[in-house]
Amino acid sequence: MSSTARLAPVPPARRLKTRIGEANESRILDAALSVFARLGFAGARVDQIAEAAGMSKANLLYYFRTKEDLYRAVLTRTLDMWLEPLRELDADSDPGTALGHYIARKLEYSRLQPEASRLFAMEIMQGAPVLSCVLATDLADLVERKVRTIERWIEDGRLAPVEPHHLIFMLWATTQHYADFAAQIRTLTGKDLSDDAFFEEARQAIVTTILKGVLPRG
Amino acid sequence: MSSTARLAPVPPARRLKTRIGEANESRILDAALSVFARLGFAGARVDQIAEAAGMSKANLLYYFRTKEDLYRAVLTRTLDMWLEPLRELDADSDPGTALGHYIARKLEYSRLQPEASRLFAMEIMQGAPVLSCVLATDLADLVERKVRTIERWIEDGRLAPVEPHHLIFMLWATTQHYADFAAQIRTLTGKDLSDDAFFEEARQAIVTTILKGVLPRG
DNA sequence: GTCTATAAGCGGATAGAC
DNA sequence: GTCTATCCGCTTATAGAC
Numbered sequence: 001m002s003s004t005a006r007l008a009p010v011p012p013a014r015r016l017k018t019r020i021g022e023a024n025e026s027r028i029l030d031a032a033l034s035v036f037a038r039l040g041f042a043g044a045r046v047d048q049i050a051e052a053a054g055m056s057k058a059n060l061l062y063y064f065r066t067k068e069d070l071y072r073a074v075l076t077r078t079l080d081m082w083l084e085p086l087r088e089l090d091a092d093s094d095p096g097t098a099l100g101h102y103i104a105r106k107l108e109y110s111r112l113q114p115e116a117s118r119l120f121a122m123e124i125m126q127g128a129p130v131l132s133c134v135l136a137t138d139l140a141d142l143v144e145r146k147v148r149t150i151e152r153w154i155e156d157g158r159l160a161p162v163e164p165h166h167l168i169f170m171l172w173a174t175t176q177h178y179a180d181f182a183a184q185i186r187t188l189t190g191k192d193l194s195d196d197a198f199f200e201e202a203r204q205a206i207v208t209t210i211l212k213g214v215l216p217r218g
Numbered sequence: 219m220s221s222t223a224r225l226a227p228v229p230p231a232r233r234l235k236t237r238i239g240e241a242n243e244s245r246i247l248d249a250a251l252s253v254f255a256r257l258g259f260a261g262a263r264v265d266q267i268a269e270a271a272g273m274s275k276a277n278l279l280y281y282f283r284t285k286e287d288l289y290r291a292v293l294t295r296t297l298d299m300w301l302e303p304l305r306e307l308d309a310d311s312d313p314g315t316a317l318g319h320y321i322a323r324k325l326e327y328s329r330l331q332p333e334a335s336r337l338f339a340m341e342i343m344q345g346a347p348v349l350s351c352v353l354a355t356d357l358a359d360l361v362e363r364k365v366r367t368i369e370r371w372i373e374d375g376r377l378a379p380v381e382p383h384h385l386i387f388m389l390w391a392t393t394q395h396y397a398d399f400a401a402q403i404r405t406l407t408g409k410d411l412s413d414d415a416f417f418e419e420a421r422q423a424i425v426t427t428i429l430k431g432v433l434p435r436g
Numbered sequence: 437g438t439c440t441a442t443a444a445g446c447g448g449a450t451a452g453a454c
Numbered sequence: 455g456t457c458t459a460t461c462c463g464c465t466t467a468t469a470g471a472c
Contacts, residue, residue: 020437038344043260046466059438061467118343121398125336126256128401135405143406160430165407166423173395174388180339181390183346187353188361189383205384212378213427238455264448277456279449443468450461 025063027053032074037115040122041071075123075130078116079138085109086142091149095159096215099171100207106175107203111193117179143168160214167214174206243281246271250292255333258340259289293341293348296334297356303327304360309367313377314433317389318425324393325421329411335397361386378432385432392424 017025031052035044046067050060064070085105090098110117123131143165150164178185182192191198235243249270253262264285268278282288303323308316328335341349361383368382396403400410409416 018437024437040258040260040340040344042258043344045464056439057466058440058468062437065467067466122258122340122343124399124402125340126258126261128405132401132405135402139402140406160426162427163419163423166420167427169395169399169403169420170392170424170427172399173391177387177391181342181387183350184342184353184357185387187346187350188358201381202384202387205381206388208378209380209385209388209431210427211431213429213431236455242455263446274457275448276450276458280455283449285448437472439470439472441469441471444466446463446465448461448463451459452457453459454455454457 021063024053024055024059028055028060028063028070029074029077032070033078033115033119036071036074037119037122041067046070072130075119076134078120079131079134081109081113081116082120083139083142086146089146089149091152095153096211099211099214103171103175103207103210104203106171107178107193107199107206110175110179111199114179114182114193117176121176121180157216160216162214170210174210178202239281242271242273242277246273246278246281246288247292247295250288251296251333251337254289254292255337255340259285264288290348292337294352296338297349297352299327299331299334300338301357301360304364307364307367309370313371314429317429317432321389321393321425321428322421324389325396325411325417325424328393328397329417332397332400332411335394339394339398375434378434380432388428392428396420 028049032044032049035049035052038044044067046060047057049070050057053060060070064073085102088105089102093101120131123129128135146168147164150159150162150167153159154161154164178193186192189198193199193202246267250262250267253267253270256262257266262285264278265275267288268275271278278288282291303320306323307320311319338349341347346353364386365382368377368380368385371377372379372382396411404410407416411417411420
């Protein structure tokens with residue numbers, strides 16, 4: 001993966017979409033997410049992804065011309081899911097309600113899409129070679145808007161004074177941790193978020209601690 | 219890297235250590251940390267690590283017979299550094315002081331050893347193929363002891379009732395986030411922990427929020 | 437669209453001189 | 455201990471039949 005290629009935008013659709021083509025593409029993307037999340041870009045092999053998608057390697061490469069194209073497509077789709085909960089953070093709600101809801105949504109994402117969370121995390125940890133462009137535009141814009149929301153809450157005395165970026169980082173960190181470090185958590189507790197009681201315990205701990213931490217008059 | 223090989227313990231010293239041998243080994247480990255953290259195990263190339271260590275690939279392979287031996291050695295050394303702050307968490311201190319100190323120490327680690335943090339994180343995210351053994355013994359024992367410390371604080375009414383594991387996960391998550399997601403944080407804020415003011419801002423936000431969240435009577 | 441076969445090149449590891 | 459040269463397996467990607 002050359003550094004220039006890594007910055008290139010996702011190529012446009014390569015061909016007219018047929019029904020079977022759409023279905024195959026979707027199966028490939030699902031399989032690719034799973035394998036890339038487990039082994040990283042370099043560690044994943046195309047024939048492994050093809051097998052997981054139930055087709056031959058040559059056929060997979062008919063849909064995505066290169067491994068890198070495929071990686072890029074999976075990541076783009078992942079980022080879009082990743083952004084959704086933050087988009088929903090509602091400036092007009094009560095801060096406690098809005099933040100509590102956001103924590104629950106992010107934790108739900110960690111439960112339902114742990115592989116997507118890990119894939120995204122690995123991409124960022126390696127310096128976001130593919131996503132840096134999109135992070136600097138789409139994510140930065142969205143975060144800026146939410147920072148203003150938080151600032152307004154603080155000005156109105158509805159939230160204790162916290163630097164908004166750091167609050168957002170705390171929310172991301174605490175909720176994503178359960179997906180990204182699931183192996184460690186399973187080793188230490190024997191459980192993960194797929195266990196309903198454990199999910200509720202985690203949600204409760206995060207909501208209680210952070211909301212008590214940032215809401216005025218505890 | 220076969221799955222059985224991944225679980226094998228670190229091999230014993232391969233030869234008598236000479237002064238120059240020690241120095242080389244240390245330079246190799248530093249270089250390997252940097253390259254593995256940036257590209258992962260599969261993405262890193264031995265000749266790249268050798269170049270970063272200022273020697274030939276063949277010479278590096280004289281010190282570490284395989285790429286996997288080298289990876290294992292780097293990880294083991296990393297885990298040891300990673301555990302240190304938790305070992306220091308002092309049951310006899312005031313909980314607020316002890317936790318505040320722990321947050322500061324972990325954040326300091328994120329500032330000084332961001333690559334080690336990311337390497338460790340990537341290993342865990344991929345299911346801890348190499349470290350799972352050590353996590354289940356060394357880490358689990360240590361965490362168990364600290365869980366009891368936290369439980370005692372709660373029983374004594376010096377800490378609000380929080381499930382201790384989740385508190386520990388929150389502390390890990392919030393502090394490690396600044397190393398592991400540094401690329402994202404730099405994109406959004408233009409800064410990282412190497413900026414003293416930013417470090418202090420982050421420390422302050424985490425300490426204030428979490429301590430307010432878990433200490434009794436605000 | 438899907439397959440088999442193969443080209444092409446990368447990268448880990450070794451041989452053997454010095 | 456360090457080097458140069460080389461081997462060889464593995465993996466991406468293509469060619470071309472069906």
